[in-house]
Amino acid sequence: MTIHGVDTALTLFNSGTLTRTQAARKAGVDLDRFDELCRRRGVGSAGPSLDPSGPSGVNAD
Numbered sequence: 001m002t003i004h005g006v007d008t009a010l011t012l013f014n015s016g017t018l019t020r021t022q023a024a025r026k027a028g029v030d031l032d033r034f035d036e037l038c039r040r041r042g043v044g045s046a047g048p049s050l051d052p053s054g055p056s057g058v059n060a061d
Helices: 003-014 020-027 031-041
Strands: none
Touching: 003 020, 003 031, 020 031
């Protein structure tokens, strides 16, 4: 896991480009660790209390 890889994965996940599983793979971590990284960075993830589809790629503006 590298900082750049994690940052890239979180950015792509947050924008809706990658799914949660794809982003975790890109970051080089398992899904539990990815969820932890999302929480630490303030990025919504598909944890038990959140929508399993992940963040929406739709911009309301």
